[in-house]
Structures are given as C-alpha cells and as structure tokens.
Amino acid sequence: MNEQNLRQNPEVDAARQKYGFGISWLALMVALPPLVYYLWICVTYYQGELVFPSGAAAWLQFWSHISPPTWRAVCLYGSWFLAQAALQIWMPGPTVQGMELPDGSRLDYRMNGMFAFLLTLGVVAGLVALGWLDATVLYDQLGPLLSVVNIFTFAFAGFLYLWGLKGAVWERPTGRPFYDYFMGTALNPRIGSLDLKLFCEARPGMVFWMLMNLSIAAKQYELHGMVTVPMMLVVGFQSFYLIDYFIHEQAVLTTWDIKHEKFGWMLCWGDLVWLPFTYTLQAQYLVNHTHELPGWGIAAIVALNLTGYAIFRGANLQKHYFRRNPNRPVCGRPAEYIKTVKGSLLLTSGWWGFSRHMNYFGDLMIALSWCLPAAFASPLPYFHIVYFTILLLHRERRDDAMCLAKYGNDWLRYRAKVPWRIVPKLY
Numbered sequence: 001m002n003e004q005n006l007r008q009n010p011e012v013d014a015a016r017q018k019y020g021f022g023i024s025w026l027a028l029m030v031a032l033p034p035l036v037y038y039l040w041i042c043v044t045y046y047q048g049e050l051v052f053p054s055g056a057a058a059w060l061q062f063w064s065h066i067s068p069p070t071w072r073a074v075c076l077y078g079s080w081f082l083a084q085a086a087l088q089i090w091m092p093g094p095t096v097q098g099m100e101l102p103d104g105s106r107l108d109y110r111m112n113g114m115f116a117f118l119l120t121l122g123v124v125a126g127l128v129a130l131g132w133l134d135a136t137v138l139y140d141q142l143g144p145l146l147s148v149v150n151i152f153t154f155a156f157a158g159f160l161y162l163w164g165l166k167g168a169v170w171e172r173p174t175g176r177p178f179y180d181y182f183m184g185t186a187l188n189p190r191i192g193s194l195d196l197k198l199f200c201e202a203r204p205g206m207v208f209w210m211l212m213n214l215s216i217a218a219k220q221y222e223l224h225g226m227v228t229v230p231m232m233l234v235v236g237f238q239s240f241y242l243i244d245y246f247i248h249e250q251a252v253l254t255t256w257d258i259k260h261e262k263f264g265w266m267l268c269w270g271d272l273v274w275l276p277f278t279y280t281l282q283a284q285y286l287v288n289h290t291h292e293l294p295g296w297g298i299a300a301i302v303a304l305n306l307t308g309y310a311i312f313r314g315a316n317l318q319k320h321y322f323r324r325n326p327n328r329p330v331c332g333r334p335a336e337y338i339k340t341v342k343g344s345l346l347l348t349s350g351w352w353g354f355s356r357h358m359n360y361f362g363d364l365m366i367a368l369s370w371c372l373p374a375a376f377a378s379p380l381p382y383f384h385i386v387y388f389t390i391l392l393l394h395r396e397r398r399d400d401a402m403c404l405a406k407y408g409n410d411w412l413r414y415r416a417k418v419p420w421r422i423v424p425k426l427y
C-alpha cells in the first residue's frame, strides 16, 4: 500500500479540520481548566451558588481558594493511576479485536474492565473497613487532587505528543505543535500491551468518578448523619451507568473516540480531569443540600433515567452487533441498511430508524435525570446537562460532516431515509 493510501481519507481529514474545533481549541485549552476550578469553588465555598465577584480584589479572593497540590494527593493519585494500569495489563479478560485501521490491521484489546472494577471496589472497601483509608478522603482532598490531576494531565499530554510522533504514517500530525498537542499525534498510542487511550477512557477517570461519588456520600453522612434520597439517586444512577459501561465494555471499540479521535490533551484531560471532577458536581452540591423529594418526583426521575438508559444502551448495542454481524436480526427482524460504496453498512432499522443519533438522545435523558435530584435552588447542578447538550450537538455535526465526506451520496441517501439528527420529529 502506498503512503497516500495509508493516510486517512483526505476528504475526511478536511472535514475533521473544518468541523473540528477551528481555532477554538486554544480557547478550550485555556478556559476549561479554570472553569473546573470555578465550579468547584462555587460548590465548595459558596453553597453551590454561581458567583460572579465584582472587581479585581473580589476575584483574587475567589481564586485564592485554589488548593495547591499536597503530597497526600500526589501519593493518592500516583498510586491510583499505577494500580489501575497494572490491573489493565495483568488482570484476566477476553482479548477482542478492534475495528479495522486505515492500513487494514486490527489491534487486540484486553477486556478486563469488570474484573478490575470489582477488584478495585473490593480493595477500597476493605481498606475503609480496616480503617486504613478514610471513606471521605477523596472529598476532603478534592481541591489538591484537582491541582495534581491537572498538572499530571498537561505533562502526560506532552508525553503523548512526543510518543505519537513516531506513530504510523497515516496518523501523521498537522505539524502545528500546539494543535497537535491538543488533538493528539497518534490514534492508538501504546506502551507494550497498554493501550493508553482505551485505558484512560475508562479506568483512572471513570472508576475514580464512582469512588469520588461514594466518598462524597460518605461526607454527607459524616456531616448530617444521613444519606438523602437525592444523593442516593445521583450516586445510584451514575454507578449504574458505570457498571453498565463495564458490562458492555466491548461496545466502546465502535465509538467515535476510539475509532476517530487521536489521543491528545483534549481526550486525556477530558477523561482524567473533566469527567471525574465535573460529573461529580451534583453529588458535591448535595453534600450540604439535604432536601428530600416528593414520591412522584422520585418516580418521574427514575422513569426518565430508565427510559433514557433503554434508548442509549439499546441503540449502541444494535449498532455494535450490526457492525460485527449484519445478519443478526434487529428487533426480531432482518436488519435494514444502506450499503455504501466504501463497503460500510449503515443501519436504518431499530433505534437507528428513528433518528441518526438516538444513542445521544437517550444519553441526554440520562444526563437530565442526574441533575433533577438537586431540585431547583441553584443552576449549578444543571451545568452537566447544559455542557453535555453542547458536546453532543457539536459532536453530531462533526460526525455528520465526516460521514458525508466519507460516504458522499450514500450518506445523503441515509439522511433522506432517516431525516432527524437526534430527537425524532424535533431535531
């Protein structure tokens, strides 16, 4: 295969540039870390109010709450990250092949997430029960941990940038160092058998998110002598989402991040900082907001969560199984699809007949159900649904542009057959 063939599809590369982040990537890299600090300071020091101090002195006072790294936080996170890497490498689990790469090869992935997840929970529970680890340690160290993980991630992305430069020819970076630092230089950087992108997508960030939630609930118990129903709903829903992720771990191999996104600052910082520190905002907010909810409210929130889950998981699994075996029935009937000139098949039945991204729709319903238990006293707990809506709207546009560039007329046929982007009959 010559070099041109080995490169990613040039039209897709162009679409990726055009509908990617433009120059906003720089603004994102500069603005997002302070935003995470801002949210944490609001929820921790201002009772969850969104505060906008007036004047330089007031802002200085506001930012003075930023916690510098502590050795305790460094040791906690360092041992956490290394332990999770060791589990990823050495724990047993089936080996599964990833999707085909531009050079025709496929990578092997060790799918031992559930094993590692359960072992981690067991070990942490054991350490807490023995009194060797304080149940509230992650909540108490949240500020220093935020600084440690931020510093670590900026450095780690530098390592990824350099490591990726020796990657495959079709991964060739743009040559703009800061942009490449942001977007990444390699699709699947690996150290030995450790696939850094798959590892960071799931283990050190997602499992940390769950442990932080549990630590936050423990803090509410320590402070108020109870764990409220809203706290149980948030922690329960998010734990369910994580357990579900590990049950269907293999489905991650057909997602956008794994297939298309190189592993640079954006994914790395998103996985390690943004996810655990902003997805726990609702639980952080609830620590000192101990309201309860009416029975009908609880029932409605649970129904929203379960409906969203059924759509989200159903759509993702249908696509996953269809891509692996197009002869497998969808909803008990032969799958309907469009065959593209490129060879890929686009499913048009089941959930994929309602809109082109029903999985996003389900995910948005789930995200809303994570916010509603916080009730309506402050907009801060709703930060998640606002951000997530923006993320998925933007992602859908990028995906649509890239698929149009890749599939051309076949994608137009698909659009005609399934006209709605995310929400059937609405958007």
Ligand SMILES: NC(=O)c1ccc[n+]([C@@H]2O[C@H](COP(=O)([O-])OP(=O)(O)OC[C@H]3O[C@@H](n4cnc5c(N)ncnc54)[C@H](OP(=O)(O)O)[C@@H]3O)[C@@H](O)[C@H]2O)c1
Pocket: 254, 255, 256, 257, 312, 316, 319, 323, 344, 345, 346, 347, 348, 352, 356, 357, 359, 360, 363, 395, 399, 403
């Ligand atoms: N919680 C979070 O923070 C978070 C963040 C992001 C995403 N997610 C969730 O992760 C899941 C995966 O999202 P994703 O962004 O990777 O999008 P996705 O919808 O799973 O994947 C899009 C890709 O699937 C293929 N495709 C599109 N339409 C198809 C069809 N009709 N039939 C078969 N293949 C089709 C195309 O790739 P090819 O044709 O090139 O193969 C397209 O690029 C979603 O449920 C999303 O909500 C969660």
